[in-house]
Amino acid sequence: MKIPRFDYHRPESLDEVLVLLAEHGDEAKVLAGGQSLLPMMALRLAAPAHLVDIGRVRGFETVSLGDAAEVTLGALVRQVTAERSPDIARCAPLIHDAAPHIAHRAIRTVGTVCGSIAHADPAAEMPAVALAAGATMVAKSTNGTREIAADDFFLGYLHTALRADEMLAEVRFPVWPATATHAVVEVSRRHGDYALVGLACRVEIDGGVITDAALAFFGVGTTPVRVAEAERVLAGQQLSDDLFAEAANVVSVSLSPGADIHASTGYRRRLAGVLTRRALTRATTHIGGRT
Amino acid sequence: MSAASGLSGLVGQSVTRVEDDRLLTGRGRYVADVDPPGVLHAAFLRSPLAHARIKRIDVTAAKRAPGVVAVFTGADIARLTRPFPPLFMLPGLYTPSFPAMCADKVRHVGDLVALVVAESRYAAEDGLELIEVDYEPLPPVASIAQALSPTSELVWERAGGNVLYDFTDTFGDVDAIFAAADRVITERFSCHRQSNQPMETRGTVIEVDPDDGHLTVHSATQSSHALRWVIAALTGKRSTLSSLRRFVTDTERRRGFITAARQFIRDNAQELRRQDPAGMRAQFSKDRTSIVGINLLGIGLLGKDDYPTVKAHDIGGAFGSKAQVAREDIALAAAAIEIGRSVKWIEDRVENLTDGGQAREEDLAVSIAVDHDGTFRGLKVDIIIDQGAFPGFPAGAPGFTRIIKTMLPGSYHWDAFEVRSRVVATNKGKYVAYRGPWANETWARERMIDVVARTLRLSPAEVRLKNMIDESDMPTAMITGPRVDETMSTKKTLTRAIELMDPEAFENERRSAAAEGRYLGLGMACYHEAAPGHYEYWDSINPGTNLLLAERARATVDRDGAIVVYTPQMPHGQSHETTFAQIVADELGVPREDVRLVWGDTDKTPFTIGGTGGSRGAPVGGGAVRRASREVRQLIVEQAAQMLEAAPEDIDVVAGNVHVKGVPSRGLTFAEIAHEATVAKRARTEPAFDVTSTYRGHTDCGWSTATHACIVEIDLETGLVKIPRYVVVEDCGPVINPAVVDGQVRGGVAQGIGAVLYEHCAYDDAANPQATTYMDYLIPTAMEIPDIEVHHLETLSPGENDFRGIGEGGMIGAPAAITNAIEDALAPFGARVTDQYLPPTRILQLAHVIGHD
């Protein structure tokens, strides 16, 4: 199980990266942490002709709070940083809470947040978090910069809106509003496995009433999935166990998850409902005014 | 405790491990760490289809690839090797002869199609991508049900069907007993395909001596001698005719062979007389050429100039899988001989999950004839094993059915018993021994006993106690024949386990948990296992099998007093270097640091057909080592007696000091005695004392027993199962090293937990394997395996050597205890657990929380 040959590039600047991507397009892959890409190459499921190692590019490792509205994670911000950075814990608590669910410690040391989002595994945490948090993906190429909303980013299984000559240079999370609460819940076969079903949720509350909700599921389809029907059920309603149960039911009937050797469709449907109730309960237990 | 000295008293203590000096510092030497000068690296092209004919194969591009040195197709290897012959013959069995690699037809995904040898494994894998193969797909046989269908495609043409083995054993008047009993309760059970999955994959390095071509085979093998003989038999260019000529003309060789053969026949006369010719008749009725094949092999061996040396070093676990002689090893040896260079193959994990050994896929229909009060009358079982495509070698599924047959009645009284055993071929990876290869007898029986108890509204523990063979019944025999003596202490383990679990307290706990929506269940399972079994046990498996039980050990004392013990055991995690040193040190009266164990090298260690496996290490390997040390001690004592001018019976050995009893100050060291003995013998190079002993264990080697008991907690929203308490009460006789025994038990239980809740070699309807990476084959982690309480009973046996094996038991008991606990937890929903594999989806289906969509 050995990695196939490729041409190796180790650019030192963003510009060099973009020139290489412009030149090699489809034939090139960006190597950040490599925790998803390298095993696929070892299994010879992926064999890019060119690998553009961005590990030496300065500035990619920063977490910045440029203005008060957004927290920006560069392309090389490791998952372990997302887990431990006090800035991220405060401004983007969904990432902070989701990070410990990603595989195991040794993977998070090297794996990056942007890499996980760009890889777009539908069972992974980070894409769903980006979706629930309303993150913005910043794609760069020699043609300039595109900002892509999370809702428009995930197009299919391991397939995103990034063009072949673009790289995901950073991801911006809106700074968490004081009115918002959140939860990340998942069930996996073993600790650290990809989730059978997981849910990253953001709930904005005003005086015990839900003003906005985002429910982003992972492990239920070819992309992370928001369930708009359930979000509508929640919007404008007073917090209550009955409301959560209703949202859970809507989730169960709205989703059409696939079956595999780890779980049936019926199981995943049912679990998505259970997780909806659990996540909403966890997100709101500290909030008063529940009926 | 040792009868001979017992003075240092190491046996029974959790002394730290000798092995850890190197294994904890990164200085272990595994087969992947062996790199002879100029070694080349091999990779196999494996079939992507489950069943297909090879129409065309083109390796020209691969041969030209950078770094590639040679490419061999299945046809190339067929020209260089002999096929694997049927070794194990039983009435009702046909075993196909099979090639090292495939020339014409592939029989499972992962089957061996071509071999690339290159400067690096990277380059070898690049080469694989350039090989073109045209396949003509054949209908795959993906399940037991398909294999039983008369219209299914034949996996093995000569077999005339996909049922390779069909035999019924009957004990007692089954029909009468079933007719007379109050009721007959029947259930069908299904166990899923699992895999041994040692952390180290398989691997072999064929080192070719550039001067004389001698092969030194470094391999992760459980039996280095078996590997040596099979490589010698199946590879090499000498023709049958020249072999025969060589044998006839070479007087020394002929005499050597005849002497060895006479000795073998003398030593094993009883076993050889008992061989059953019906097995041979069954084999040859389907394939008359196989008798020719076997004889050609024998003749080939006779004329062989040079047998390979096999060396095994540290081994990263095996659990039965490395007891196989791999087809890959034969292909690699042939390739290395052909190109005259050393070749290394380290299996990768995908290969290991598809073709490194699978096990346990069995369907069992069980009927118990029982009276209303829970008294067992009769037992009927119909078992079908899915062996996959290729037969295990040297032993496989048909052999294991014989153990299952003998052990199915368990530790209970029965008036009658009948079992029909079938083995079918399918297009899947091969079925191998996996830690207690017969274990499904325990799972099905103990699961069924719970079903019977629930049906009769009795407590499962009560039903077990009522029917279990009691000490007061002994000596007696199992209905299948083997003697039952005090070492069959299952009932004692059950009684103790019931005390520990306190079922009444558990019922209170269950009620309060249920009030919180948590579902608890309690499960137990009991078994005894041949570890490795009395003489008649092996006779009941297959007459004459006792041939396998004998094992030798050699104990030497060098001129400098160093004690070296040679064993044919092939440790791979069981801590033999520690436990055997404990035994030898106690026997000789020396510190254990003075004892060194040599294993794994066929040039140095005594021959054995087996190796390490079958819970034989402590009883048989340990028995041989103990006997050899006793004999060498006697020689030391006699020499010392001469030197000290005393009678041998007045000599004592304490901490390496050999002295006349009561006069330790005037003692001799081993070095002084050895030196004197060497001078007396006028020998300079030989060890001063050198004893090789054979241990047959005819009267020892009884049973190990255990009761497993556990509590499960089920989350009915997620289907996740937790095991808050797991208790094992085991009896393997006197424990040599409690920490080692605990480790064996816990490791086995962890595999049993994995089997029920996590691990499945899933195949789709077209026999494509679905769990070919560790993302899909789920080995439980530290988060899934709870702490496991182990309690020891140490029943002594009357034999010479009362250590009994413990390697397999954990895995034998766990699936039954866990599935019983799960059914108990789901009893409020009327669940009946008939599958061994219970992932979250299945749990929620059993509780009727979800449907089957």
Place this chain on the structure above:
Amino acid sequence: MTTVPVAFAINGGRVEFRVEPRRTLADAIRDDLGLSGTHLGCEHGVCGACTILLDGQPARSCLMLAVQAEGAEITTIEGLAHRDEPHPIQQAMREAHGFQCGFCTPGFLMSAVALLAENPAPTRDQIRAELSGNLCRCTGYQSIIDGVEIAVRLLATTSDGART
């Protein structure tokens, strides 16, 4: 075969050599540097046998290219002992009968060392969680967790407890 230069520190020494860019760090450590104590169990990042310390943090050496380690500081199992004095985790595992076949051992030791460097007094549950990225097929883990607990005690009584 194109090779590129790579340089990093390993077990206190500095190495510079040329590798094929596709070569994994694990293969480079084992075959180019001859440090065969680091083992390969799955080569796709699940079993953890190849775990090393990369700048003090645990990382899978099978999931990194050797070239990605440029400039890093790496510790393998061979670098745990200090002047022939075993690391407390090695002493502790010996005492606990932590392992059996020894194949998963290097990865567990490196993960445990990383854990103890950050959290010198982990609970049993924390030890389980942190070591859950390493698979062992022999022991059922209990003896390994016991070993880490013994190491916690040994480290508490030695002055250089934070050493890795």
